Amino acid sequence: MNPTEADAWEELARHSKQLPALSELVLDEQRTANLRHTIAGCLFDFSKQHVDANTLRILDRLAAECGLVDRIDALFSGDEVNRSEGRPALHSALRGGAADPTSGKEIAAVRRRMSELSDAVRAGQWRGYTGKPITDIVHIGIGGSHLGPELVVRALDDHKTTHLNVVFLANIDANDLHKALAGKNPETTLFIVASKSFGTLETKVNAMSARSWFIERTNAPQHIDQHFIGITTNLQAASEFGLNPDNLLPMWDWVGGRYSLWSAVGLPIQLALGTDGFNNLLAGACEVDQHLASTPFLSNVPALSALLATWNYNFLGAGSLAVLSYDERLTLLPEYLQQLEMESNGKSVDVDGNAVNYHTMPILWGGTGTRGQHAYHQLLHQGTQAFAADFIVVREDERGLKEHHDWLLANALGQSKAMAEGFSAEDEPYRDVAGNHPTTTVVLDELGPRQLGALLAVYEHKVFCQGSIWNINSFDQWGVELGKNLAIPIYEQLASNGHASDLEHRNDPATQGLIDYLRSD
Ligand code: F6P
Numbered sequence: 054m055n056p057t058e059a060d061a062w063e064e065l066a067r068h069s070k071q072l073p074a075l076s077e078l079v080l081d082e083q084r085t086a087n088l089r090h091t092i093a094g095c096l097f098d099f100s101k102q103h104v105d106a107n108t109l110r111i112l113d114r115l116a117a118e119c120g121l122v123d124r125i126d127a128l129f130s131g132d133e134v135n136r137s138e139g140r141p142a143l144h145s146a147l148r149g150g151a152a153d154p155t156s157g158k159e160i161a162a163v164r165r166r167m168s169e170l171s172d173a174v175r176a177g178q179w180r181g182y183t184g185k186p187i188t189d190i191v192h193i194g195i196g197g198s199h200l201g202p203e204l205v206v207r208a209l210d211d212h213k214t215t216h217l218n219v220v221f222l223a224n225i226d227a228n229d230l231h232k233a234l235a236g237k238n239p240e241t242t243l244f245i246v247a248s249k250s251f252g253t254l255e256t257k258v259n260a261m262s263a264r265s266w267f268i269e270r271t272n273a274p275q276h277i278d279q280h281f282i283g284i285t286t287n288l289q290a291a292s293e294f295g296l297n298p299d300n301l302l303p304m305w306d307w308v309g310g311r312y313s314l315w316s317a318v319g320l321p322i323q324l325a326l327g328t329d330g331f332n333n334l335l336a337g338a339c340e341v342d343q344h345l346a347s348t349p350f351l352s353n354v355p356a357l358s359a360l361l362a363t364w365n366y367n368f369l370g371a372g373s374l375a376v377l378s379y380d381e382r383l384t385l386l387p388e389y390l391q392q393l394e395m396e397s398n399g400k401s402v403d404v405d406g407n408a409v410n411y412h413t414m415p416i417l418w419g420g421t422g423t424r425g426q427h428a429y430h431q432l433l434h435q436g437t438q439a440f441a442a443d444f445i446v447v448r449e450d451e452r453g454l455k456e457h458h459d460w461l462l463a464n465a466l467g468q469s470k471a472m473a474e475g476f477s478a479e480d481e482p483y484r485d486v487a488g489n490h491p492t493t494t495v496v497l498d499e500l501g502p503r504q505l506g507a508l509l510a511v512y513e514h515k516v517f518c519q520g521s522i523w524n525i526n527s528f529d530q531w532g533v534e535l536g537k538n539l540a541i542p543i544y545e546q547l548a549s550n551g552h553a554s555d556l557e558h559r560n561d562p563a564t565q566g567l568i569d570y571l572r573s574d
Contacts, residue, residue, distance in 0.1 A: 246291070449499040
């Protein structure tokens with residue numbers, strides 16, 4: 054249903070005008086205890102959200118009126134929740150959190166193959182064409198076929214149990230290619246080409262360049278098989294590209310790209326962490342699947358996150374979500390979440406194709422604390438726009454440098470306190486800080502596979518619950534197509550080395566002017 058037609062929606066609008074300031078609300082100790090929930094070694098503390106008991110009660114009613122229980126049921130039962138593409142979204146099945154749509158056959162078989170493959174490479178049994186063990190993995194893929202694996206491999210570097218060096222190549226920019234291949238020895242490098250569709254421009258061009266790089270240096274095209282692995286639903290396109298069918302790991306239509314790190318797309322994670330580490334990541338996510346399916350909404354972390362986000366964006370006017378990770382190992386988290394949240398819920402029609410009359414996902418951005426405090430936090434504290442923020446911290450001092458760690462944590466807490474309470478300097482208005490900004494603080498006991506798997510699954514399910522309340526399809530991404538298609542004739546002109554082309558007439562003068570400038574000597 055259109056959520057604005059729910060009684061609770063109207064009540065929330067009225068309630069938003071009567072709610073006391075967040076600076077007052079945070080003083081209530083009872084409220085703090087009620088707004089903290091722990092799952093899989095991660096504490097989600099919502100006590101700095103701008104809500105009182107009444108807000109939560111009405112949000113719970115909103116969830117009921119929007120049929121969230123049925124939506125979650127539909128997700129886990131394998132209904133076609135991705136209606137515009139006629140597919141279920143069963144990524145939870147990859148980690149044991151939903152029934153296996155392949156009836157225990159394909160998922161288990163792919164997992165076995167992944168384990169065999171990663172064990173062989175890690176143990177030095179998979180050899181390059183001159184008989185040397187593999188030393189470097191270059192993972193080629195973009196969007197959902199890249200962001201999750203790189204985030205996890207970087208974040209869990211301390212849990213790496215291999216000598217293998219794992220790097221990622223995503224951008225079509227030759228500088229990314231140059232960086233990924235710098236210093237690599239083709240005799241000991243293994244390329245993974247990950248693309249659900251096997252039709253994505255960046256991945257195809259990068260994979261072709263990687264193949265040429267290999268052949269130019271080895272003069273051994275017949276040995277490609279020892280150096281290229283593919284992961285895709287489109288096995289035929291991958292074979293046509295020249296990948297050996299024995300080296301292909303399948304994916305399925307029912308796994309969305311940005312939800313695919315739990316599938317064979319997670320192979321670089323398994324190569325870095327080993328099978329146990331990868332399994333622990335899946336287990337952490339599975340705990341969240343079970344929690345989503347069985348917990349009342351006001352203590353259900355993903356559902357409550359979604360309800361609070363709805364409150365923040367649709368009623369308190371928050372125009373962005375800042376993800377502030379107070380841990381260098383999670384530097385890529387905002388970028389990963391940008392795809393997860395914005396590609397999923399950046400929509401302006403509902404599931405029936407009607408234009409929505411309410412805001413959906415705002416801009417998600419972010420960075421790493423404390424760096425951000427010396428950059429954009431000025432705007433957060435004294436700018437003119439409302440925002441919400443998620444602070445992510447790790448409790449354990451895993452480097453054994455207590456002074457650093459305590460300062461890091463103190464800064465995270467100090468920032469969220471300032472955002473909640475604000476500050477008023479009587480005669481010096483330039484020092485005033487408005488406060489009243491809603492934030493969530495997530496505390497991971499330690500940054501391990503279980504905790505990270507749970508954290509990512511919480512965001513995945515938050516996105517789904519949020520999309521359900523907004524009545525939009527969180528699993529398609531039609532908006533990315535137009536720009537991709539427009540690039541094709543422009544490429545043809547740029548590549549035509551300055552010769553006039555009929556295609557020029559199709560361009561608007563502004564675009565044509567830039568093409569001409571770019572093609573000029
Ligand atoms: O352009 C958007 C997108 O389709 C994402 O949804 C996806 O994760 C990415 O491109 C890569 O797609 P593929 O895995 O098919 O190469």
